[in-house]
Amino acid sequence: MNAGVRIAALPAVALALVVGVAGVQVAAGGGDFRPLAPADACDDRPGTTSRAEGIAGLTEQLVLRGVDDAACTLGVSREALTLELAQQDEPTDAQVDALRDGLRTAVGELAEEDLLPPSSSLVDEALDGADINRFLAAGIRALPDSVIDDALPTEDVLTRAVDELDVRAILSDLDDADALRDEVEPAVMQAVRDELLDRLRNLV
Amino acid sequence: MGLLLTVTVGLVLADSAIVTLALPEMLQELDASVAQVAWVLISYNLVLGALAVPAALRRVRAHPRALAAIGIAVFAGASAWCAAAPTIEVLIAARCVQALGGAFALVGALELLVARMGERRGVAAWVTAGVVGTAAGPVAGGLLTEAISWQAIFIAQVPFAALAVPAALLVREPVPADGPADGPVEEPDVAHRPVVGHNVTLGLLSAALTAALFLLVLLLVEGWRHSPALAALTVSVIPVAALVARPLARWLQPPPDVEVAAGCLLVAGGLVGLALPPSADLIWTVAPQALIGLGLGLSVDQLTYRAMEGRRPRARHAAWTISSRHLGVVVGLAILTPVFTADLLDAEEPATEAIASLVIDAPLQPDDKIALARALGAELTGQRGQVPELSGAFASLDVAPEDRAAVDDLEGDLDDQLDRAVSLAFRDSYLVGAGLALAAMVTVGAGAVVRTARDRPRPADLGVAR
Incomplete structure (x- = not known):
């Protein structure tokens, strides 16, 4: 294996793995896994279906x-x-x-x-x-x-x-x-x- | 004999993180605060980090058999004391003594392993045992806690350590050619300076790994409410991946600095992955952990070798690596704990609002909503300071059979909101950990530049006249 390949191969593999894992996590919604944000009270809200009469x-x-x-x-x-x-x-x-x-x-x-x-x-x-x-x-x-x-x-x-x-x-x-x-x-x-x-x- | 000493080295280094999965049980059983329980971890790493170098002083390391035997005996005795500790204060004191014995055991064991197996194989066994112990500690601790109790973690170490004491005493110490037959070990009277760069990198990387080895298990057990055994199985990905690192490095044959830098990058990437889980499903932690394990396997042993390579006294340079690693863990805990606890407190409000929103809009009778809100309020207040368990509120709810499905859905949705809030609370800590790993990578690059400049032949050396 020549010197250039020895220097570049492992970082390239590492970078590909990191980008791949982080990419899959983000694509699957990793950045949005947070609690439900309360809606703006001034916006129209769909009516609640009440079970009571x-x-x-x-x-x-x-x-x-x-x-x-x-x-x-x-x-x-x-x-x-x-x-x-x-x-x-x-x-x-x-x-x-x-x-x-x-x-x-x-x-x-x-x-x-x-x-x-x-x-x-x-x-x-x-x-x-x-x-x-x-x-x-x-x-x-x-x-x-x-x-x-x-x-x-x-x-x-x-x-x-x-x-x-x-x-x-x-x-x-x-x-x-x-x-x-x-x-x-x-x-x-x-x-x-x-x-x-x-x-x-x-x-x- | 060699095997027992190697196992002891692994145990001493595993103890750095072995109690992580047992902390919730200790917190409950010893009626301790979160801060006190954190000291069960911090005290051990602090004492081991602080005493490793003094333990390798010339007079002490001159008698490795006695040094190792006494150190291992103290470690074994203190492990038994940890198991019997009736209060958190006693446990912390016992952990300090355990680390004191551990420091001497590590230094003495290195000398004995070299005496028994030769320089190359002895150092390799010592370094490998340390890496495996560090990576496997949380797994072993979690399984023992789940199967028996947190005390079992310490009791299980006693027989190995107790057997290692006679094993240490039976190793024949190396004798210098001109020394007395039963005289102490004497290395050449040379004292190399510690390798600052590699030790700093090791410290930063250990601080980063704190996020994976401590915070991840905390997230799994306390945050996502999995059993210690399941959490232990989950984090076993790290040691398994660490074992793959060596064959990978042998295959690609990178220069040492490149190998360490790639390891740091993998640890940073794994921590970023842990910061971005798409759900609380354990499967999402597997690939990030594999990156961390791979990174750990590529970097920690390589850094340890290089910090010791060709340096004398060997034991003192080994001690510097121990000191760097364990003080790095302490620094990591000192940086990450406030970030994580503050974020966990900050997560309380959005989590409560999300829960309120779902209860308000739930397709239930108004009376049931009011009763549930009252029960949830009581649970949240009663469990303040920890991630709440909401099932009690639902168990007390008496609803019409036709509403049961809606109640079950709501319980699932509320648990999901808690998972989301907790995961978000850990995010910054993981990202800080990733930042530490990247800082470690920068030190590798800086170290390489400094070495290149230092080793470049000067014009005078080449005989070039000005």
Whole structure:
């Protein structure tokens, strides 16, 4: 073997092996093996397919969209905001305001996309869990769905419910599904009641 | 006798990395912190690196039989003490004593192997035992830890070392022609200076190899949550590939500097490969490890030979190579540990956010998501400071049978996110290791230039008149 080959052969083999191995690793996605990066909260996100139905399903959709909007307002990711809220003892005023605005925006978006259920379905479910006079509940139930749907546009009921919600209390109950339900359902019921009263006052 | 001494040399050098796969078990059993457990590695390498050269002082090496026998006996006793250590502090102290005995054992064993096998074969046996021991240490330690316990690593060394003590005493010491029949070994009274270039290269390369020998096993066991036995089998690629290096070098016959430089390049390339795994599948570590093993086999023994070649006293120059290698490991640990621990802490946030994202979007009932989030939060908080095991959170989840498949998918996805976060946390350390290997390659080139300039005949030598 001549001197030139002796000098060049091993480095050439070594270089070929290094380039080959690194090339295969990179081509197979080696540079991208990193944790899922949170999406920009201000970008449109494909809707989550909720497994829940009724108020629970609607609440989930509203909360997910609302948190996204609040995160966008606060300039953080949805995940970062969720973790911050879960880990903080007390949410800041800015977070509470952003969340309430986010929920209002979410109601508007779902209405625009025609994804809100008729209010009669919400009213039935809210009545089941509400602590109200039996006769009043029976009276409301006696109303035909079409009357309720005409009298109570879902968007208005939900917007009012969002205004009624005690966002701080909800955030302190984030890890307790029952407590959350206890916060949301009375707020929806209160909104239904207030909306009905408003409509009656307008009629009178 | 020669075999026992060779095995002892391999054991002393294997001890540098042999406990790597046992560290998680030690951490748990001895109720130690990560920093304390790191000292089980650092203390041994530091003491061995610091004492190797003093152990080769003239007065000491003049009596290689006694030197080797006492050193091996201390090493054996300290190994037994390591196995019996009830606390991490005692274990660290025992490791220091083990390294002290190891330093004397290495220097004495070299002289005895040369006396028994001749200069060329004795040095070759000593160097080869060191390379094989270094490369195979983590494998042996992992298998013993998995099969028995971390204590077994130390207990298994005792009988070999204990048998090597009489073996050392039975070797006939070389006697100078004009010396007394049972007198001490006397080498020609020449003292060459240590070869700075080769020893610096050896130190840098050892620091780089720290990333492969220590961090890789840590990634496999603690990061990707494989058993020590599987991790040991995986890292056995390195010693196997190191064995291929010699035939390859014989076939291509490169000049020594070129061989070492190519070895450094292969180590650097292997570390880059480890920094870029496409997934947490073990298969992706095989080719990078093969490069590292090949590089180690081409460079470490060649550098050791060249740092000792034709230099006297032989034992002192051998000791310089030991010192360079083990202080290199300490430097490697000192550089890489803060990088890796800081990156692991930094990985916590993206990992948690990725987990939150997947849980939020999971096709599960809202109540189940809330219950899972609460359980995951508890697991993450309870296991802070280590790569969390999330299966506990899923085990406590009570979901409808039709949602079980979605839950299982989610668990797989979350584990994948953890693998991704951990792999990313190791990336910078591997790249720093690759940088150290490239720095070692640069020193080879610089050394070659200096030697060429030094050896070039001066005009006066050629009789050229100005």
